[in-house]
Amino acid sequence: MIWRVMQPLRDAELGASTFFASPLPHDVCGSNGLPLTPNSIKILGRFQILKTITHPRLCQYVDITRGKHERLVIVAEHYEKSLKDFLMQGKAVSPEKVLQVAYEVLEGLEFMNKHGMVHRALSPNNVLLDCVGKVKLAKFGLYHMTDHGADVDFPIGYPSYLPPEVIAQGCFYSSNPSIIEAPLPSGPKTDVWSLGVLLFELCAERQILQNIDISERMKFIINLGCMDDIITVLAEEHGCLDTIKELPENVQALLRKCLTFLPSKRPTPAELLGDSVFESISCQYTPYQSPVRLFAAAPRCAHLQLPEDISELCKDDGENYLAERAIDEVYHLWCLAGGDLEKELTNQEIIQSKPPICTLPRFILEDGESFGQGRDRSFLLDDTTVTLSLNQLKNRLKDVAGETYYPLLEDEQSSLPQSYSSNELSATITLPLIIRERDTEYQLTRIVLFDRLLKAYPYKKNQVWKEARVDIPPLLRGLAWAALLGVEGDIRSKYDGIDKDTPIPTDRQIEVDIPRCHQYDELLSSPQGHIKFRRVLKAWVVSHPDLVYWQGLDSLCAPFLYLNFSNEALAYACMSAFIPKYLYNFFLKDNSHVIQEYLTVFSQMIAFHDPELSNHLNEIGFIPDLYAIPWFLTMFTHVFPLHKIFHLWDTLLLGNSSFPFCIGVAILQQLRDRLLANGFNECILLFSDLPEIDIERCVRESINLFCWTPKSATYCQHAQPNKPASDSNSFGKTPSYYSSEYQDLTKTDLSREPLKLSELKAEVSPRISVEDLIDLCELSGPAYFKTPVKRARTGKPKILAVDIRSLEDFSRGHIPGSINIPYSSTFGAEGELLQCPVTSTLAGYRFRVIVILSSIMKNATTFATHLLKVNFPRVCVLDGGMNKMKSTGLLTVPSPQI
Template identity: 75%
Template sequence: MFPLKDTVMGASTFFASALPHDVCGSNGLPLTPNSIKILGRFQILKTITHPRLCQYVDITRGKHERLVVAAEHCEKSLEDLLRERKPVSSSRILCIAYEVLQGLQYMNKHGMVHRALSPCNILLDRKGHVKLAKFGLYHMTAQGVDVDFPIGYPSYLAPEVIAQGIGKPSDHTQCEKPLPSGPKSDLWSLGIILFELCVGRKLFQSLEIAERLKFILMLGCVDDIVTVLAEEHGCLDIIKDLSENVTALLKKCLTFQPSKRPTPEELLHDSLFSEVSPLYPPFHKPAGLFSSSPRCANLTLPEDISQLCKDEDNDYLAERSVEEVYYLWCLAGGDLEKELVNKEIIRSKPPVCTLPNFLLEDGESFGQGRDRSSLLDDTTVTLSLCQLRNRLKDVGGEAFYPLLEDDQPALPHSNSSNELSAAATLPLIIRERDTEYQLNRIVLFDRLLKAYPYKKNQIWKEARIDIPPLLRGITWAALLGVEGAIEAKYDAIDKDTPIPTDRQIEVDIPRCHQYDELLSSPEGHAKFRRVLKAWVVSHPNLVYWQGLDSLCAPFLYLNFNNEEYLTVFSQMIAFHDPELSNHLNEIGFIPDLYAIPWFLTMFTHVFPLHKIFHLWDTLLLGNSSFPFCIGVAILQQLRDRLLANGFNECILLFSDLPEIDIERCVRESINLFRWTPKSATFRQFAQPARPPADGSGARSSALACLSADYQEAPRSDLSRDSIKLDDLKAEVSPRISAEDLIDLCELTGPSHSKTPVKKTKPSKPKLLVVDIRNSEDFNRGHISGSINVPFASAFTAEGDLIQCPATATLQSFKGRVVVIVGNAVKNTAAFAAHLVKNKYPRVCILDGGINKIKPTGLLTVPSPQI
């Protein structure tokens, strides 16, 4: 994206062709509206950036197939030069032609042609350089098939375009398209425009459209088209005075036969421009974040460095990209349709004025003529930035250039710094709509991402606070550690050869988030198909499953074993909410009935996209156990309804999941994550932990526990062992490793390598160890601070705890983590199950029992009584 400094933003509108409501496609589904198809094709246009092309920014879909396009715009065009009715000098003609050819050549490299080239679409920026506007109209409308108006202007259409005519398939289910125009057709249009600039006026003004087209086709009978045009319009003397290069240029552009006409690229390298081309250095698209090319800024400084800070009225906003400015403009209250309504480009009519015509018996007709509001209005409305600038008037220049190495808070110092600090504490949905706050976050993340991967640690740190929606996609990729020439690797994967899973993919895609306009477009379906096939082909040892379409790129690496995942989730419910766990087990409402789509698709199959974005902002910062906590947090939001209902009602409840407060869900899941011992969610085939984001260990926010200082240690003799799935299912409470137990108890010993944790002041223990061995074994050696509640005498026949001093201590610890330790796994699991039945939360059992602790030398022997 280029900065906005030499241009403005503009909006234009047009209608897509309406489809009949009673027609279906070959698959039996309703036809995709043409406006949706256009919206999908439009997306590639946002990636085409060149100094000679107006940058496309956004497209919105309104009522009755209306589309509104936002793009870079310039207030001057070649149309203004023609209004002066003065011939343009030969040197200026060559410069204009060269700049137009640069834009056309770049378009052609991306498989596009303009087809609508005219003086009003060749804009001039504030420095007088050319920018081609509306160059994507022909592409996004499928060469004009999806609209009811022709693409192009009759006076400038090439002869081969006119000869072909405008044909559209009458049957909307057909895939037949008219033969598309090639790059050479734009050269004819450019030749007519340059001819008009040379003579200082427009051609064909006195002729009707039919006569203009007829005259252009008749030019095929003459040898020198330039001379015939000059004679026809009485400007032969002007043409004779042109320089040889300009005359030769006109003749090459206005070659009747397309086979003899050069392409824009061929003409661009013609010797005609030998004096002009050195003025224009070759354009190199800046290297993307994930590429093999080095990324570097233009570090050229002026001879007098003091000139950098001389202008106190710098327009810092204009230095930002068009995309950023448009995003902030929308946050500040900008509305594309409203702007067009204010300029009377969009006019609404009362329903009574839109009644169709009807005929009387004598042939007289009454009613409205053709509604011209549905025709193409080529006007582009300039979008005013006054409201945005007023909103950002108190933002200082330092906000646009944050110091990344400064230890000060990320929020810059300005007259509104207090407001920014206050905004940082507001709910996420409000922060995302705050213009000033988003400006600061966008600028900061933009600088950090440009320094990726060297600033990976700071990206993690800032992502714990929030991620600006504008940069969410690229930030997610950075959080996942994506590096290198990813695009080249992706392109190298065979995504075209048929494979056995093609049929299932074709069935799944039309059902995946089809409420979203972009994902429901044919282009969206094609991207889904390519990404899924690329994953299947590049993972031959794995298989495609239903729901992978919802997960999709770039999080396909979250592969896990289905059944094991659900068993661990059941234990997490019992660990955090035993009352709810008991009820769900009693009615037989097991996770297999509702949670498979949750974890298989990381919740994308059950939540709309706008909620998934906020959820994944946090998911990517956590390890593979964090989804369990999200699942428990969802259940706790529905807790009252679940406890009050039986099996059938719960099934109905989850068949149409009620509204879930995602921000509350994230907040509560982080708290659940903090209370969950790391090894409690152990899975044999879980993704390995990522390396720490930084070495500071500082908890800068509530999300710190999800990443940098909450990493799994390398495996040791104290780590948790894998067990059979049947044994795992038989246990209600999760197991934790001896390693976790030692950390939670803050124990040290001669053979334990952990560094002691220094405590500045006494605090209430977070954990209680309950040793269920008999008293003799307990007295031979036990974990310091543990209590002895022998299994044989702990519960009544009904399963209630027997009252004694030890059980009284246990009850006083209700709500904290309780670890059951013993010799036999069967007894510890049964003891834990009894506690869960008695509604004790956070109960777990020590994996390996007391035998895992004995080699550490951490067991305590009570002093003999004197």
């Protein structure tokens, strides 16, 4: 059941190559007034699609890194053996082998052409051979990623193998201001000529046209155009006419068709594949079927086949389990184990540093005399590929048991990942997240486990949630987020069916916002990033006609686009699932009532968890409207860089729509000392340039705040409609503290009632529902809060019900365990304070959630407001009061004292 695009490593190696992009002048800006995008970033953006192109005849691209001075380093699948070895040895190649090489090269070329690409750099050293002698085309993406050579100062391709029409066009360099227009890009037929030259060399048992001057090469090519039989001319020129004449007729016919001088008469790779010259061998090859992706309409097991001999699955390959992992996994682990691309290239003298005095620029005097350096040859293409040694990684993983690579998924007993095989790895889970993400053995364990779980998605959806509570491996974060958001089905067809091209009024605003959105990131700042940004945002706007584009939607899109850069459909699907869950109706044309309700509930959450801070901020007039709207409208993506958002959202996606309130309070608590010490102006300045926030601490404290917050305290009238309990996310029998079960329950008569916005703003403490109170007091059925944090430090239940009715009413029936502090003994007829209940009665209950109960809601809110003023935390009011509680039949009458 294939679901990822990367091939297994198996007998391949990782190879690294490098080149420079063309430098741009520093004092030139684009039409929008912004600095020009460096060519290296343009190349980096175009490269990403190459990682998704997988075919048995193509070397898999893995990664690209950008270094100093526009240097780019490419990592790809690599093999040491190539067709160049045959030519260097001068050995005869059988006609059958020639046809095999031709057919397999054409298979790779045809697949590239379907993706709108041509090789253009076909040569013997770029036609690699795997361990069984099958063709693997290397460097096939160089022409595409460099925009047909426009972004580099060297030609793409080898003159000896380029067709006449390409030689006639000449070269183009983007850094040469004298050349305005680039030559037309090459088409698929270019590679057919290159293949013909390559096959001719195999048949002639030597390399041709290698040492001819380019002008001589041009004359020779022009002369060839006047000939009827180019093959005979080439053979006579290089003294191998007899060898060529002895070839089978189908091989000679193949060479003639490849080396057709006029492009209009030359066949394409697809046409040549179906030609009769391959009639004898085409039956040996089965058409390649692209792997079914994780989110698609077709079953992922549709093409699953078991070998006739089942023992083939159990062959021992020397216990090289790492070779069966995807090539991008191996590279990711290689980097974690200390791999350094530039160091590897420096050791092989591919990268050579120069003393500063040798890098002075060239300058010209008034008399025309020039001084300084000539053209730096290092900026030309070095075709060398350096093999990356995996020995360091293998030594690091030598003590990892084989069972780690094949974890069992049916064990529901352990609360830790089931694949742990040693105490050392089990202890890693207690380390900070940033350390765990850099631990090679730990990441191997997590990647393998998540890989298995995601292959079984949605069947193993609950276990994905369970493991995500531990952490999410960065390599699989994009797919894991999609699983947590419940993305399913044929997302590609839905996305492709959305009109993303017709102009709409929002286009202008999108164009303005994109160049300002997370542009510190190389990927998102690339032209390809801007194009994808525009398409995904426009798709969302078009597909949600009842909603509108608000500034901030671009920031919200950024994490999903970054993680799914080459899969716009998945980025769109994730964003479309995220917004209704956490930002329901935030993007209405008139969203003022939604925003105001949200900010009011946030104010109540601040008062609930930190009344001292709440009192101070209210006193100086620093209300959430002044700073929190960008927080919640973008779910913090506008204020934090992407690497922090990833860790924050790893936890956010496990929670319900109320979790962002807790994140906001946790941020304020990190800034607490500075906020308490400053006035309004200083606070405004503080939030205009938000100080560094410890995200791991923020996440940890957010979870703790969420645990202490009754689920109905964050009720929003304009939140997403409740889901049936059967549809909510669960973790087995015991609901998680993140679980959607806390919020997404069916509304009952005991649920919270909606309030007018003016009434909600008048109350400083949140309300909780009767059903919430029943659960917290454990009056009937199992409680939701079973974890130790749900109890006070003394071990007593965390909740305290304070009944402020008269003693007479209290005696007629009250909640078991509640205490009575009559409102009339605390406040006078005019609402003046008579005595402070904190000093008299509640001083010993600071570690509890205090629920104020009354038959008169005004009295309850007044009592709660007073507790807030004296900095008493975790105070809330029972919605509907004792009148709604009486209908439950759970009130008790105290026994008479003897």
